[in-house]
Amino acid sequence: MFGIYVHWPFCASKCPYCDFNSHVRDAVDHAAWRDAYIREINYYAMLAPGRTVTSIFFGGGTPSLMEPETVKVVIDQIEKSWPCDPDMEITLEANPTSVEAAKLKSFREAGVNRVSIGVQSLRDESLSFLGRKHDRNEALKSIDLAKENFERFSFDLMYARPQQKVSDWVQELEEAVNLSVGHLSLYQLTIEEGTPFHTWHARGDFMMPSEDLGGEFYEITQSILGAAGLPAYEISNHAKPGQESRHNLTYWRYTDYVGIGPGAHGRLTLNDDKVATRGHRVPEIWMERVMESGHGSHDHEVVTPEQRWMESLMMGMRLREGVPFARLESESGKSIDDILDPRKLKALSEEGLITLSGDDIKPTTAGMQRLNGVFRYLL
Amino acid sequence: MTKPLAYIRNFAIIAHIDHGKSTLADRLIQTCGGLEEREMTEQVLDNMEIEKERGITIKAQTVRLSYTAKDGIEYQLNLMDTPGHVDFAYEVSRSLASCEGSILVVDSTQGVEAQTLANVYQALDNNHEIVTVVNKIDLPAADVEWAKRQVEDVIGLDASDAIPVSGKTGQNIDLLLEAIVKKLPAPKGNTDPACPTKALLVDSWYDAYLGVVILVRVVDGYLKKGQKIRFMATGATREIDRVGMFTPKKVILDELGPGEMGFITAAIKDISDTQVGDTITDERNLAPEPLPGFKPSVPMVFCSLYPADSSEFEKLRESIAKLKLNDASLHYEMESSQALGMGFRCGFLGLLHMEIIQERLDREFDLDLVPTAPSVVYKIHLTNGTSMELYNPVDMPETTRIDKIEEPWIKATIMTPDEYLGALLQLCQERRGVQIELTYVGNRAMLVYRLPLNEVIFDFYDRLKSISRGYASFDYHLDGYEEGDLVKMDILVNGEGVDALAMVVHRTQAERRGRQLCERLKELIPRQMVKVAIQAAIGGKIIAREDIGALRKDVLAKCYGGDITRKRKLLEKQKKGKAKMQMYANVEIPQSAFIAALKMGDEK
Numbered sequence: 001m002f003g004i005y006v007h008w009p010f011c012a013s014k015c016p017y018c019d020f021n022s023h024v025r026d027a028v029d030h031a032a033w034r035d036a037y038i039r040e041i042n043y044y045a046m047l048a049p050g051r052t053v054t055s056i057f058f059g060g061g062t063p064s065l066m067e068p069e070t071v072k073v074v075i076d077q078i079e080k081s082w083p084c085d086p087d088m089e090i091t092l093e094a095n096p097t098s099v100e101a102a103k104l105k106s107f108r109e110a111g112v113n114r115v116s117i118g119v120q121s122l123r124d125e126s127l128s129f130l131g132r133k134h135d136r137n138e139a140l141k142s143i144d145l146a147k148e149n150f151e152r153f154s155f156d157l158m159y160a161r162p163q164q165k166v167s168d169w170v171q172e173l174e175e176a177v178n179l180s181v182g183h184l185s186l187y188q189l190t191i192e193e194g195t196p197f198h199t200w201h202a203r204g205d206f207m208m209p210s211e212d213l214g215g216e217f218y219e220i221t222q223s224i225l226g227a228a229g230l231p232a233y234e235i236s237n238h239a240k241p242g243q244e245s246r247h248n249l250t251y252w253r254y255t256d257y258v259g260i261g262p263g264a265h266g267r268l269t270l271n272d273d274k275v276a277t278r279g280h281r282v283p284e285i286w287m288e289r290v291m292e293s294g295h296g297s298h299d300h301e302v303v304t305p306e307q308r309w310m311e312s313l314m315m316g317m318r319l320r321e322g323v324p325f326a327r328l329e330s331e332s333g334k335s336i337d338d339i340l341d342p343r344k345l346k347a348l349s350e351e352g353l354i355t356l357s358g359d360d361i362k363p364t365t366a367g368m369q370r371l372n373g374v375f376r377y378l379l
Numbered sequence: 380m381t382k383p384l385a386y387i388r389n390f391a392i393i394a395h396i397d398h399g400k401s402t403l404a405d406r407l408i409q410t411c412g413g414l415e416e417r418e419m420t421e422q423v424l425d426n427m428e429i430e431k432e433r434g435i436t437i438k439a440q441t442v443r444l445s446y447t448a449k450d451g452i453e454y455q456l457n458l459m460d461t462p463g464h465v466d467f468a469y470e471v472s473r474s475l476a477s478c479e480g481s482i483l484v485v486d487s488t489q490g491v492e493a494q495t496l497a498n499v500y501q502a503l504d505n506n507h508e509i510v511t512v513v514n515k516i517d518l519p520a521a522d523v524e525w526a527k528r529q530v531e532d533v534i535g536l537d538a539s540d541a542i543p544v545s546g547k548t549g550q551n552i553d554l555l556l557e558a559i560v561k562k563l564p565a566p567k568g569n570t571d572p573a574c575p576t577k578a579l580l581v582d583s584w585y586d587a588y589l590g591v592v593i594l595v596r597v598v599d600g601y602l603k604k605g606q607k608i609r610f611m612a613t614g615a616t617r618e619i620d621r622v623g624m625f626t627p628k629k630v631i632l633d634e635l636g637p638g639e640m641g642f643i644t645a646a647i648k649d650i651s652d653t654q655v656g657d658t659i660t661d662e663r664n665l666a667p668e669p670l671p672g673f674k675p676s677v678p679m680v681f682c683s684l685y686p687a688d689s690s691e692f693e694k695l696r697e698s699i700a701k702l703k704l705n706d707a708s709l710h711y712e713m714e715s716s717q718a719l720g721m722g723f724r725c726g727f728l729g730l731l732h733m734e735i736i737q738e739r740l741d742r743e744f745d746l747d748l749v750p751t752a753p754s755v756v757y758k759i760h761l762t763n764g765t766s767m768e769l770y771n772p773v774d775m776p777e778t779t780r781i782d783k784i785e786e787p788w789i790k791a792t793i794m795t796p797d798e799y800l801g802a803l804l805q806l807c808q809e810r811r812g813v814q815i816e817l818t819y820v821g822n823r824a825m826l827v828y829r830l831p832l833n834e835v836i837f838d839f840y841d842r843l844k845s846i847s848r849g850y851a852s853f854d855y856h857l858d859g860y861e862e863g864d865l866v867k868m869d870i871l872v873n874g875e876g877v878d879a880l881a882m883v884v885h886r887t888q889a890e891r892r893g894r895q896l897c898e899r900l901k902e903l904i905p906r907q908m909v910k911v912a913i914q915a916a917i918g919g920k921i922i923a924r925e926d927i928g929a930l931r932k933d934v935l936a937k938c939y940g941g942d943i944t945r946k947r948k949l950l951e952k953q954k955k956g957k958a959k960m961q962m963y964a965n966v967e968i969p970q971s972a973f974i975a976a977l978k979m980g981d982e983k
Contacts, residue, residue, distance in 0.1 A: 005941075190936050190937070211906070211933070212931050214931075214932045215932035235936065235938075236936050236937065251938075251939050251943070259940065265943065265944065276944060278944070310951070314947060314950060315938065348908075369931075369932045369933075370908060370930050370931075371934040371935070372935070377967075379950060
């Protein structure tokens with residue numbers, strides 16, 4: 001598996017909970033961005049040639065604000081630069097505002113074959129609290145349009161919102177399950193540093209649910225989605241078997257991926273070394289660097305074997321399928337017993353937080369929802 | 380030439396904290412020309428930053444002043460600035476023993492306080508003549524007559540000729556100087572150059588250039604450069620390389636004669652050779668017997684000090700050693716704790732001494748310390764007929780081996796405005812106090828209680844201050860050992876004992892203390908993967924218990940390609956931070972929880 005992530009850093013407005021690399025600009029020179037993307041794709045194709053691309057993911061920011069032409073040019077350039085799997089998954093994140101929903105068809109024509117829609121909530125008052133620019137009707141409309149245009153699509157919801165009742169969430173979630181086709185991303189609202197929500201929360205403007213209530217939300221979510229045939233294959237991602245996001249699996253399975261665009265990260269195995277790439281976060285600086293030197297990344301950093309197995313464990317344990325010991329061993333160059341204390345593994349297994357088959361480690365449902373604690377104990 | 384005895388006056392200034400002792404000393408120095416105006420700083424005798432800041436004196440100081448009295452004679456006045464706290468009671472008693480009189484300073488707005496009393500009694504024990512001054516008369520709230528009446532009513536001293544002064548403005552300092560010359564007696568001593576030298580070692584400290592500097596009061600004979608001397612208690616012998624005095628500037632002299640105060644140095648590196656109260660004599664002309672009153676310093680309060688960052692253990696070791704250079708009464712030895720790593724078990728003269736050392740380590744050496752709860756020295760009589768002293772609760776023998784345990788008691792004097800009396804009585808009762816006396820002076824009450832020291836070292840003073848809004852004053856002296864129903868209380872985390880939290884408590888207090896500690900720990904220990912039981916136990920018997928529910932949900936909602944580096948760094952940091960965590964039966968306890976639990980006061 002080999003994925004290409006393309007970051008579009010612009011949004012119409014910033015949502016107060018979001019800590020992603022997103023920027024609001026009055027005007028964007030789309031032609032210049034097309035050029036820059038092409039140059040950076042060429043750079044990475046030279047750096048890591050010959051891999052077969054299995055997925056492309058347009059994330060942001062708000063990639064549904066891209067001109068479809070830009071999307072097409074990027075896909076074309078990737079196809080020119082690397083061999084591509086005929087079954088390549090090409091996902092684009094879209095916002096449900098009417099303007100953007102209207103562009104879904106053109107994105108399909110540009111080559112996109114899967115969309116992920118940032119619905120976030122099916123309740124108007126929650127959407128306004130979250131600072132979203134769309135309402136419930138637009139959300140429903142965009143889901144319809146996605147269904148019309150794409151065989152595979154997903155949408156996001158946020159739960160455990162301030163003052164949200166579990167019973168309300170159950171209703172909203174059941175409605176969402178009925179609207180979905182094979183994939184849903186369900187995130188517990190998290191207060192991130194450096195966001196307006198962080199300030200407002202610190203100031204006491206609103207209260208977040210307690211750990212216990214958060215747990216209750218999570219548990220009920222698991223049971224509803226499980227019953228609906230959309231079990232969690234990852235902490236916050238649910239899919240019918242076979243409908244998982246192939247692109248996101250490259251992260252969680254710790255295979256190589258390229259990051260194109262401002263603030264995009266990559267992991268590339270080059271001559272036995274794992275290299276981390278990281279695009280400059282500010283769009284204008286990234287653009288300038290790409291024009292100067294062909295890429296907008298900071299100096300590439302070598303990820304040490306110690307860091308590699310930690311990353312692969314940290315990512316892999318988010319998946320229901322867990323992590324094969326062989327992956328940890330190849331990333332670390334050590335045997336599994338030298339990485340993970342067998343006594344601690346045994347204790348975790350006895351507590352019902354992980355299962356051990358002998359050649360892999362898998363989180364249980366209980367373990368998935370306490371993963372930070374599992375790592376705290378294990379590492 | 381040394382001064383004839385008749386023209387020497389040696390005196391101490393005694394006062395409750397903040398009654399203006401140091402400022403008054405400043406004014407005396409200034410009036411006698413010991414320092415130029417431009418050289419005066421505030422509290423010139425308190426050299427250490429911590430002394431100035433807390434308004435307390437830790438090391439004794441002497442200043443020789445030259446005063447020409449109304450009779451036309453130039454007198455040598457030796458002003459002794461004594462440590463002002465009960466922890467240094469022995470040091471104070473030696474300072475006082477080197478003088479013939481005292482100036483009793485009473486704040487005209489505060490009146491007599493607990494420490495005033497304790498100091499006066501000590502001065503009287505040393506047969507001092509006392510000149511009473513009523514200080515701070517420059518303040519609008521000053522009430523000289525009231526303060527004088529307090530001196531008469533509470534202390535029983537005739538205050539009719541008490542001198543109203545202002546250390547701040549210098550008002551009536553001239554009257555005070557005359558009174559010193561007229562009222563205080565001249566020292567006595569043997570002036571025969573052939574008599575065996577006897578000098579009292581008043582205090583000593585380490586000076587980076589001179590080595591140990593020894594403050595002395597010569598009683599008989601002379602001290603000169605080149606003289607071979609012997610410290611009679613420690614047996615150490617040295618050759619004097621400097622003799623001098625403080626004005627307060629250091630001035631080198633040829634000799635110190637009978638009745639005089641000053642300093643000597645003798646190339647001494649180790650301050651333990653110079654014990655306060657020792658007698659210095661001439662190695663070639665030994666005094667038949669030492670001056671009375673010597674006692675080796677005995678630490679009364681113990682606690683362990685650990686570096687918050689275990690990599691700073693070496694720094695802590697060096698820093699304590701440096702403090703020890705200057706403080707013979709500080710005792711320490713290395714120990715290790717499962718919960719806190721490597722550290723030192725330290726012995727102090729009392730609570731203030733302990734606080735000062737901790738504060739100096741923090742401030743002067745920039746060490747982040749974890750102090751354990753203070754404890755006292757218990758005498759344990761074992762069933763096999765032997766006995767031992769217990770310095771650390773962890774070392775408590777099995778109960779079956781213990782015949783009886785004795786604990787130190789104190790006699791405490793508390794002075795308080797009467798509106799706080801009820802609450803203070805209750806506090807003393809709670810702490811197993813036995814009332815000895817309760818008397819009123821106007822609207823102030825004087826309480827005398829006997830209390831077990833182990834009840835006092837645990838936040839008693841803080842509680843006293845908070846109950847009385849700072850108005851009550853407190854002083855104590857040790858009052859023997861008594862048998863008590865004492866037990867070792869362990870704190871267990873999922874059944875496993877936490878050594879740093881073990882304590883010796885009276886059986887009647889155990890449940891209350893155990894419950895408090897468990898409740899506090901429940902707040903401090905984060906939820907774990909498993910349920911955690913925190914218990915307080917005496918022997919095998921659980922007396923208090925709190926449970927911490929298991930972690931219900933703790934996971935990042937989002938973690939994609941762009942998050943890996945940041946989240947991995949968090950994991951790495953967390954892994955490193957685990958050095959500061961201690962594992963107890965699979966429970967990770969952050970060190971901050973221990974620290975907070977150890978700092979726990981009664982109210983929480």
